[in-house]
Amino acid sequence: MKTTYTLPIGPIHPALKEPVMFEFEIDGEKIVNVDVKAGQVHRGIEWIGTQRNPIQILYLAERICGICNISHPFAYCRAVENIADIEVPEKAEYIRVIIAELERIHSHILWAGVAAHEVGFDSVLYLSWRLRENVMDLIEYLTGNRVTKAMFTIGGVRRDITKDQYPKIENTIKYYRENMGKLKHVFLDDKTFKLRCRDCGILTKDNALKLCAVGPTTRASGVKKDVRVDQAYSAYGDLDIDYITPDILTGEVKGDVYDRIVVRLLEVEQSLDLIEQCLDRMPTSGNIAVEEKIPKLLATLKKVEGEGIGRHEAPRGEVIHYVKLTGEEHPYTWKVRAPTYNNILPWIPMLLGEQIADIPIVAASTDPCLSCTNRVAIVENGKKNILTGEDLHRLSVEKTRRLMRK
Amino acid sequence: MSFLSLSEWGFKIVIGTLLAAAFGIILGLVFKGIDRKIAAHMQARVGPPIRQPFRDVAKLFIKENIVPENAIPWLFNLAPIVGLIATISILLYLPIGGLNPLFGDKGDLILILYLLIIPSLAMVVGGFASGSPYATVGAQREMIVMMSYEFPLAITIVAIAWRLSSIVGGNVFSLATIVANPLWNNVGLLGFIGLILLLIVLVLVTPGELSKIPFDVPEAETEIAGGLLVEYSGRNLALFYLTDAVKTVVMGSLIIALFFPYNLSPLLGLNGYLANTVDILFYLLKLFVVIIFSVTLIRVGVARLKIDQVVYTYWIPLTLIGLIGLVLLMMDARAFIPLGW
Numbered sequence: 001m002k003t004t005y006t007l008p009i010g011p012i013h014p015a016l017k018e019p020v021m022f023e024f025e026i027d028g029e030k031i032v033n034v035d036v037k038a039g040q041v042h043r044g045i046e047w048i049g050t051q052r053n054p055i056q057i058l059y060l061a062e063r064i065c066g067i068c069n070i071s072h073p074f075a076y077c078r079a080v081e082n083i084a085d086i087e088v089p090e091k092a093e094y095i096r097v098i099i100a101e102l103e104r105i106h107s108h109i110l111w112a113g114v115a116a117h118e119v120g121f122d123s124v125l126y127l128s129w130r131l132r133e134n135v136m137d138l139i140e141y142l143t144g145n146r147v148t149k150a151m152f153t154i155g156g157v158r159r160d161i162t163k164d165q166y167p168k169i170e171n172t173i174k175y176y177r178e179n180m181g182k183l184k185h186v187f188l189d190d191k192t193f194k195l196r197c198r199d200c201g202i203l204t205k206d207n208a209l210k211l212c213a214v215g216p217t218t219r220a221s222g223v224k225k226d227v228r229v230d231q232a233y234s235a236y237g238d239l240d241i242d243y244i245t246p247d248i249l250t251g252e253v254k255g256d257v258y259d260r261i262v263v264r265l266l267e268v269e270q271s272l273d274l275i276e277q278c279l280d281r282m283p284t285s286g287n288i289a290v291e292e293k294i295p296k297l298l299a300t301l302k303k304v305e306g307e308g309i310g311r312h313e314a315p316r317g318e319v320i321h322y323v324k325l326t327g328e329e330h331p332y333t334w335k336v337r338a339p340t341y342n343n344i345l346p347w348i349p350m351l352l353g354e355q356i357a358d359i360p361i362v363a364a365s366t367d368p369c370l371s372c373t374n375r376v377a378i379v380e381n382g383k384k385n386i387l388t389g390e391d392l393h394r395l396s397v398e399k400t401r402r403l404m405r406k
Numbered sequence: 407m408s409f410l411s412l413s414e415w416g417f418k419i420v421i422g423t424l425l426a427a428a429f430g431i432i433l434g435l436v437f438k439g440i441d442r443k444i445a446a447h448m449q450a451r452v453g454p455p456i457r458q459p460f461r462d463v464a465k466l467f468i469k470e471n472i473v474p475e476n477a478i479p480w481l482f483n484l485a486p487i488v489g490l491i492a493t494i495s496i497l498l499y500l501p502i503g504g505l506n507p508l509f510g511d512k513g514d515l516i517l518i519l520y521l522l523i524i525p526s527l528a529m530v531v532g533g534f535a536s537g538s539p540y541a542t543v544g545a546q547r548e549m550i551v552m553m554s555y556e557f558p559l560a561i562t563i564v565a566i567a568w569r570l571s572s573i574v575g576g577n578v579f580s581l582a583t584i585v586a587n588p589l590w591n592n593v594g595l596l597g598f599i600g601l602i603l604l605l606i607v608l609v610l611v612t613p614g615e616l617s618k619i620p621f622d623v624p625e626a627e628t629e630i631a632g633g634l635l636v637e638y639s640g641r642n643l644a645l646f647y648l649t650d651a652v653k654t655v656v657m658g659s660l661i662i663a664l665f666f667p668y669n670l671s672p673l674l675g676l677n678g679y680l681a682n683t684v685d686i687l688f689y690l691l692k693l694f695v696v697i698i699f700s701v702t703l704i705r706v707g708v709a710r711l712k713i714d715q716v717v718y719t720y721w722i723p724l725t726l727i728g729l730i731g732l733v734l735l736m737m738d739a740r741a742f743i744p745l746g747w
Contacts, residue, residue: 120710192709357712
């Protein structure tokens, strides 16, 4: 007779950087079944947003996620600009891309450190986070802040990148060109890393497509999906950019953790290229925002009606913001879909059949950002409920009936 | 034996044991501090001060000792004490510096092998008694790791004793005999290579024995949140911490006794207390080098292995290396050509 036991990982666990609940059914060391329960860090951000005006939401959007604090405002600004038909000045578009790519660099290197820690290789954690400091310094130099950068505004950016700032940016690019080789060598050639990451947490191309995985997670499985290329927005249309898949470096696509490391490290190099191209092509003069006076901008936005969608390729994948303005002070709806939302379900095929030891690195390999993701938590009489497909169907039928009666 | 000599003997045992315990604990904590400091510098950090482990233990002792609801309290509380006592008792059988072990004539390597299992076994019992799924997984893993490293460890010890038996008579498993006849002086080229291989095996068994990266699967912080120790707190955790510290000294001393039993005093022509002092200082230096190589360097340089990879590493490559070492020593015994030193 085979006996299995349950092993809860989470909501708080050293393997997880943010609260999420895994319930594993384990046979010896092997995972036979897994259930993921999100919703532990629901903060009601969207509700708070609908109590504020479009400019205030900008600051709220920045605080959805600490690491993606550019991606969310980027998508939000694009959604509002979409509604109000605002044309962003060319220079601002380039500055937006530069800042977004700097964010990608720091986010991916941060992730690399976390991944190293998950497999118990703390030396590499310290090495990669030391490398990351350089880009953080550059971000501070350009925007005034290391984390919440407050760089975006609707219809442009708030701070210029001037010609005399170029040398520092170029220095950072040079620094990473010199040091990425070291990082790649440690991650891709180290024997123990290979032992832990090769053929571990495989997401097949089929599953990646079926489960709508996004970002490096899906690209590591060989799916060519990248908003920056698919729907070249902002300045990305002018830049030379292509999908990053692991076969560029290794010649094959396996869709395992190792491939996800490859994709992220290659994307850091791609971001360096993109920033360089931006510096080459960015106009040296021109406005950086359509309207710098915020009250005036707000007055315009209060009159606008309609709905808009903003998409951006965040370091973790596609982030979508949906905004509906009805000509009032507060938006009618503000909906955020963070990339991790799509990457939750792919965890299940990745984890099934693996060992307990693989849980941290596989869970971390999608670079989850759960406070970005958590949008709904159903609490009734102090107890948390989970709505099944049937419940949702029943609720929608009820709502349709209610609407038809009106 | 008259009553007087018996009481004198008993007095010696009691004082000796207390001294050995204090020595093991203090030295273990100092080396833990040094290990942390050096590891920190290798990782480009400043690291904690060397006295940090002492502070940690002092703090743990004043903390609340929590026994989980579904634990078996007496077993849960007994395990750390048994572990520490067993570890300290090994020190009584190991030669330290130029001093002969307190119970040198009463126990040998085989006994030490058995005693080394007890702390791990105590941790397994404590883990199973804590009634937490993480601790249970950790306890299972600890047993598997134990089974894995015992084989290469046994090969090393048997090989050395066997080679020694072809040189000297008496109890070749006795540490006094081993220390008195360092093998390096008595083997040819083949035996020399064999001994190096065995040394490599023993150095790699040490992190497994001490639950250090890459063989720290029973405690794996990011996977099972500390595993065996997950439910331990306060005094009990401090005892396990001390067990770990003393065990580091024990493993280091074992490697020194088997492979580097040399002393400086005969070379310098010293005797008396001065010789003892010099020998103990030299022993501390050897211990430092051994611990740096077998614990610090390895744990800084690699990632944690999975449990199946741990078993593979110990059973296939390390056992093979050990067996090759054994065969080389056997061949060496047949055709003994001294190297001339």
